[in-house]
Amino acid sequence: MNHIALLLMPLVLCCLLANAVATETAPRPRILLLTKSSGFEHSVIKHDRRGTSHVERILTPLVDEMGGSLLCTKDASLINAETLEDYDVVIFYTSGVLTEVGEDGNPAMTEEGLEALFAWIRNGGGFIGFHSATDSFRSNGDTPTPYIEMLGGEFITHGAQFEGTIRNVSAGHPAAKSLPESWDxxxxxxxxxHLNKEHLHVLALLEIGDERQKQKMYDIPDYPMIWCRAYGDGRVLYNGMGHREDVWEHPTFKALVEEHIRWAAGEGSLNADPNYEAVGLD
Ligand SMILES: [Zn+2]
Known part of the structure; x- marks a missing residue:
């Protein structure tokens, strides 16, 4: 080795170290997006003539810019122990009982696959559900299914669309850093x-406002719309928004989605202490 090489060595080592640190603070999440609909299929996740969906076309460049990778699929059989090993974050925009082929005809997951998903999350995986993710594996009555227990809530019904206010109740949370205090x-x-009050860290409430007077079913107290929780060593987040195309196009929503993914992938503090009562809910 000549003198110049010797002189350069500390510099090279330094660069290698800096690189390692950078990789650690900015993970490149490997993401699996499942949009199988064993029940109702939302238009935002429907494959059109281009063979892709609106949500996929929003998420693809977003994940690209994060330096991550994204597999978009409607094949629920990919939710199995072997495949999950290759991912950091799993996102569901699904409906119905995913262990059944159901309405969209795409392959179902097995019971073992569902168990593998729970085990993978408990082992440190990140899980995000959007909108109709709470319309999968619903209970028939008083007891939530294991999936609903994991996700933290179950869809009952909805009324006509309206302009609601999303109220940030966990300011500065790493999973929703950029969420304004209030967003119409x-x-x-x-x-x-079946809101899992014991485990949920509520990030945002839906403020119903005047709609209480217009639609009877919304004549209720404000309630959680975005929440997260710890599940074993894993991180789980649900965001009930995203029915509409223009919600997915909204810069505030896109920023949120990125923060959800980063948090689910393990970036930033967990910050998932249950806060149901602390934010004024009962
Ligand atoms: Zn919907």
Missing amino acids: IQDEWYLFR
């Missing part, structure tokens, strides 16, 4: 049951 937005607002 038109969407279809789900009503929930």
